[in-house]
Amino acid sequence: MRAPVGGLFRHVHDLALGQAELGAEVGIVCDSTTGGPEIDVALSRLQDNCSLGVTRIPMSRTPDLNDWRVYRRIAKLARKMDVDVLHGHGAKGGAYARLAGKGLRKKKNTKVVYTPHGGVIHYSPSSFSGKLYFALERRLMRLTDGFVFESMFSGNRYAELVGRPECPARVIYNGLQRHEFYESLLADDAVDFVFVGELRKLKGVDVFLEALAKQQTIFPGRAIIVGSGPDEKSFKRLARRLGLGGQVTFSAAAARTAFVRARCVVIPSRAESLPYIVLEAAAAQMPIIATNVGGIPEIIGDIPIPLVPPGDVDALAGQLRAFLSDPRPFLRRAAELQKHVGDVFSVDMMVREVVDFYITDLGAGLHKLPENET
Template sequence: MPAIAPAPHNRDQMTGGPLRIVHCLRAPVGGLFRHVCDLARAQAGRGHLVGIIADATTGGSRAEQRFAELRAVCELGIERFAMSRLPGPGDLSAAARVRTVAERWQPDVLHGHGAKGGVYARIAGTRLRRGRKPVRAYTPHGGSLHYSPSSPAGFLYLRAERFLSARTDLFLFESEFGRQAFEAKVGRPDAVVRVVHNGVAPAEFEPISPAPGAADFVFVGELRTLKGVDTLLEALNLMEAGEHGPTAVVVGAGPDEELFRDRARNLGLERRVTFPGQLPARQAFALGRCIVVPSRAESLPYIVLEAAAARLPIVATNVGGIPEIFGAQSERLVPPGDAPALAAAMRRILCDGDAASAEASDLAADIATRFSLDSMAERILDAYFACAGAN
């Protein structure tokens, strides 16, 4: 696709014309990447010019495929270069490269996603040397908010959030929990603030039936301790120790995969737990009769929305925005890191499949009314315009 020349523009564009929107994120994986992909398609479909800036060292072949598909809708372009996961000197050069791309694309909105994407977008938007300043939007997606202010990492990250808060025009929280956590750990933003829930598409409400030979349970997500896979393994062992008992499929990849494989072996669960690697969510869902989300922390996880839309029974922890998804059924959620409570909830699903199916159908109907992809896209665009009007 040929490069788009910077277009002359002014505030009039922000009151009704097509916007030039740039999304900045680090790792193109998981729910955050899905959110950016959904927004890019929805915004381009509404006539806006969209670009994406992301890390070049993560995501693998699946990200490459997604970016190849997105090039058809990203008229401004897609730029990828190295972005480090941990803070370091490379952050300054990465932020400078984001600024260089932004000066070329001249966005009306520079929208950072996640901790690192939010840092780069807001620094770049503040330090642009050519053209007018864009609306600096930020969606945390959990990120820094998962950390305790008393931990060394949390102290560093939350201080950075306070510094950047004054350099943010628009906060878009994907859950009420995220907004409250930000206010408690960082402070009340002096900017336009909106809570806009993630949304799912109509096609995702097509029910999924378990494949032949499906396991009793399936986990789908990044394989790191924050996601609670170790708690799931402990719960399976509590339900029945050794080779016999309920089975599970752990779908995904991540930094703690070997740790979880070792834990499964140490518990004697090798024949009951399999690790097939990364798979598309709906393909992974068919590998189990119930999805387990044992996370220690979350924002508003797409995997729960997707599973609920597909009418899968769900066992999940009471963290982040998950209660906002479950609504009237939130009393079924279990405490994070509590293997006995998780085992009890999983055992209940096995013992009363009819009740689990009825709950799944009711939750899917509720999700359809409250978590629409179209509504998410429209509300975020409205927030862009409202922010521009406030500036």
């Protein structure tokens, strides 16, 4: 993978630890220029549990002349460690894994797996960037032995934009640990709504702010925006322009800490794959207001939670009003959703399905993995 941040890193972190617990020898390769103190701690934990270690290499977010050196270094590392599976996560990680695995597939029959994690599928097919990345994905597809998608939405969208994989493919949902299921206790100064995530337009923070301002004269509501990102300054300016200076606070905190500080989680995204924040909010039995994008409907299942069209300020404002006027239906649905997510979205299930995909669908050797643990 490239950047050890966000939901992609959470997925890789949990998958690597779970595979190591099953007896596999696991290693991580990621960017050395992103992250922070919390990421350093998480990578240190991975270093302690992954016998093939954690290797950090400078990796650019966009295509770069240095990419050639990076994938060659990954190929050399994989040959030295005699790996059975190279699993690339995210568009950049997937490109590195597939290019690095080209020679290994022929010499050692190493299996190369790719999980897009949204990324490339969020581009418009009419944009220059979209056309470029979809063309690159098509060229790399023939170097891919298997695809793992974290939602039906991602798999279908990838097939629509890039092409239907001709190799084995499986949908395997992200999962949570058992200890993540609890009932959140509210702080005495809890506000009404919280957004947790990267501060960029794709996440719809601007839509949330406009919806909150739109219904202030009916049911005044307060919110906290938790996170950081490239559009943070723009969102702060928008909040001031909308007259929300006293109603909206910007902060940085972990999701669990953020849940204590508000009565309802808002996910106003314009696009998603299978967002961890929805899973985490559900596990904490938090009422949610979310948009109808990506794999969110797959998380909700049959629970009658109304999902808002992305970018629709009026519809989102209506749901904010509904919660402020009577939160009881939201609380009932939150309890139902917590049980549903606990039954379907498990880290143990995720790890075992991925390993089963390696062995059953791809015929990966994994000769170091004890047979009774597969």
